[in-house]
Amino acid sequence: MQWNIPSLKDLEHYFWRCTACGTCKTAYDYGPPPKNRPICPAGLEFGFEGYYGSKGKAAFARGINSGELEWDEELLEAVYQCTICAGCQSQCQVDYKPHIPEVFEALRRKAVEDGFGPLPSQKVIAQSLRSYDNPYQGPRRVRTDWTRPFKKENKPIKNILKEPAPVLYFVGCTGAYNVPERVIPQATASLFQKLGVDFGILGENELCCGSTAMRLGDAEAFKRVAEANLETFRKLHQEQGVETIVTACAGCYRAILKDYSLAEEYGTVMAGLQVIHVTQFLYDLYQSGVLKFSEPLPLKVTYHDPCHAGRHLTKFTVDEEGTEMWAGAYIGLNEEDCLYDPPRELLKAIPGVELVEMERIRANSYCCGGGGGVMTGFPDWAQRNAALRIEEGLETGAEHMVSICPFCHFNLNQGSQALGSSMKLYDLIELIDRALPGK
Numbered sequence: 001m002q003w004n005i006p007s008l009k010d011l012e013h014y015f016w017r018c019t020a021c022g023t024c025k026t027a028y029d030y031g032p033p034p035k036n037r038p039i040c041p042a043g044l045e046f047g048f049e050g051y052y053g054s055k056g057k058a059a060f061a062r063g064i065n066s067g068e069l070e071w072d073e074e075l076l077e078a079v080y081q082c083t084i085c086a087g088c089q090s091q092c093q094v095d096y097k098p099h100i101p102e103v104f105e106a107l108r109r110k111a112v113e114d115g116f117g118p119l120p121s122q123k124v125i126a127q128s129l130r131s132y133d134n135p136y137q138g139p140r141r142v143r144t145d146w147t148r149p150f151k152k153e154n155k156p157i158k159n160i161l162k163e164p165a166p167v168l169y170f171v172g173c174t175g176a177y178n179v180p181e182r183v184i185p186q187a188t189a190s191l192f193q194k195l196g197v198d199f200g201i202l203g204e205n206e207l208c209c210g211s212t213a214m215r216l217g218d219a220e221a222f223k224r225v226a227e228a229n230l231e232t233f234r235k236l237h238q239e240q241g242v243e244t245i246v247t248a249c250a251g252c253y254r255a256i257l258k259d260y261s262l263a264e265e266y267g268t269v270m271a272g273l274q275v276i277h278v279t280q281f282l283y284d285l286y287q288s289g290v291l292k293f294s295e296p297l298p299l300k301v302t303y304h305d306p307c308h309a310g311r312h313l314t315k316f317t318v319d320e321e322g323t324e325m326w327a328g329a330y331i332g333l334n335e336e337d338c339l340y341d342p343p344r345e346l347l348k349a350i351p352g353v354e355l356v357e358m359e360r361i362r363a364n365s366y367c368c369g370g371g372g373g374v375m376t377g378f379p380d381w382a383q384r385n386a387a388l389r390i391e392e393g394l395e396t397g398a399e400h401m402v403s404i405c406p407f408c409h410f411n412l413n414q415g416s417q418a419l420g421s422s423m424k425l426y427d428l429i430e431l432i433d434r435a436l437p438g439k
C-alpha cells in the first residue's frame with residue numbers, strides 16, 4: 001500500500017509557525033464565570049521542555065530537522081514525555097494549530113528512523129507487536145479469554161471469519177489482554193446480544209490496530225498491522241457481508257478512522273464500510289427507539305472526554321493555496337466527528353443518573369496521562385497525572401467517573417487508587433448494559 005505519512009522535513013513550514021506565545025499551556029473557559037487551568041500534562045510535570053511552545057518541543061523539531069540538535073538520552077526522553085493528547089492543539093490559535101500532534105509524531109518517527117527511538121522501556125511494545133500482534137506480550141489464544149462467560153452461559157459470539165454478520169466488533173488489544181479492562185468487551189457483547197445486534201468478532205485472528213506503534217513513531221510496525229487489517233476489512237465486506245466496524249476503544253477508533261486514512265487505498269478498501277465508535281452506534285439506536293432504558297441507576301457521575309475520541313477527531317480547514325488569506329493559513333475547525341455529545345446524551349437518558357461536569361471538558365478535557373506511550377515509558381507519571389484528573393472529578397461531588405476508552409478507564413482507576421479515593425471509573429458501556437434488563 002502507498003502511505004502518505006509525513007516526515008519531519010515535510011512539516012518544516014508548519015513547526016516554524018509556533019510563535020512561543022505560551023497560549024497552549026492553559027485551558028480557557030471564558031465563562032461566565034471565566035476559568036482557566038493547565039492543559040498540558042507534560043508541561044505541568046516537566047516544565048518548559050514539556051510544552052509544545054517553541055521553548056519546548058517545536059524547538060526540538062527545528063533543531064533535529066536542521067541538524068543543530070543531536071539525539072541523546074535526555075532529548076529522547078523529552079520527546080517521549082508527551083501524551084500526544086492534543087490539549088495544546090486545542091488552545092493554539094495560530095497557523096501551527098492544525099499540525100501540532102502530526103509534527104510531534106513526525107519527530108518521534110525521525111527518532112526511530114535515526115535508530116534512537118522509542119525509549120528502551122517502550123521497545124518491548126514493538127517487539128511484542130512483531131511476536132504476538134499485540135502490545136501486551138500476550139499469546140494469541142489469550143485474546144478470546146474475555147468470551148469465556150458467554151460460552152459458559154451458552155450465548156455464543158460469532159466468529160466472523162466463519163459466520164457472516166453485518167457488524168464486526170473490533171475488540172482491541174486493551175480490552176482483550178488487560179485483565180481489568182475485559183469488562184468493556186464483555187459489556188459490549190452482552191449489550192449487543194440484548195439488543196439483537198447481529199455481530200461477530202475476529203477472535204484469535206484479530207491484530208492490533210497499530211495505534212500505539214503510530215503514537216511511538218514506529219511507522220513500519222504501524223503499517224504492517226494496518227495493511228493486514230485493511231485487507232481483512234476488505235475481505236469481510238466482500239465475503240462475510242460486513243458493513244459496519246464497531247469499536248469500543250478510543251485508540252482503535254482514532255487509528256482506523258484517521259491513521260488508516262493516510263493509506264492511498266483507504267477510500268477504495270473502506271467503500272461500503274463504516275467505522276463507528278460503540279457510543280455513536282448506541283446513540284443512533286437510542287435515537288431510533290431501539291435502545292430504551294428501564295432499569296434505574298441512582299449514580300452521580302462525571303464524564304471524562306478521552307483525547308482519542310474527542311479533540312483528536314477535530315477537522316481543521318487550512319487555506320493551502322492562499323486564496324482566502326495566505327498559504328497555509330488556519331481558517332477554522334469542525335468538531336462534528338468528536339464524540340462530545342453522544343456519551344453525555346446517553347448518560348442523561350439513563351434513569352437515575354445525574355451528570356455533573358468537571359471544569360475541563362470537551363476540547364478542553366484534561367488528558368488522563370496514559371496515552372502516547374506514557375503508561376509504558378513513565379508509569380509513575382501516568383498515575384500521578386490520572387490522580388490530578390480524579391481530584392478534578394471529586395471537586396464536582398460525583399461518586400464515579402465515566403469514560404469511553406479502556407486506556408482512560410485503566411489509568412484513571414490507577415490514579416484513583418493512588419489517591420486512596422473511592423471514585424471508580426466506569427466505561428459508559430458498562431452502565432448502559434446494567435441499565436438494560438437481560439433477555
Ligand code: SF4
Pocket residue numbers: 039040041042043050051052081082083084085086087088089367
Ligand atoms: S500533546 Fe498534550 S502532553 Fe503533549 S505537549 Fe501537547 S498538551 Fe502537552
Ligand code: SF4
Pocket residue numbers: 017018019020021022023024025052053054058088091092093094096097
Ligand atoms: S504551539 Fe501555538 S499556542 Fe503554543 S506557543 Fe506555539 S504558537 Fe503559541
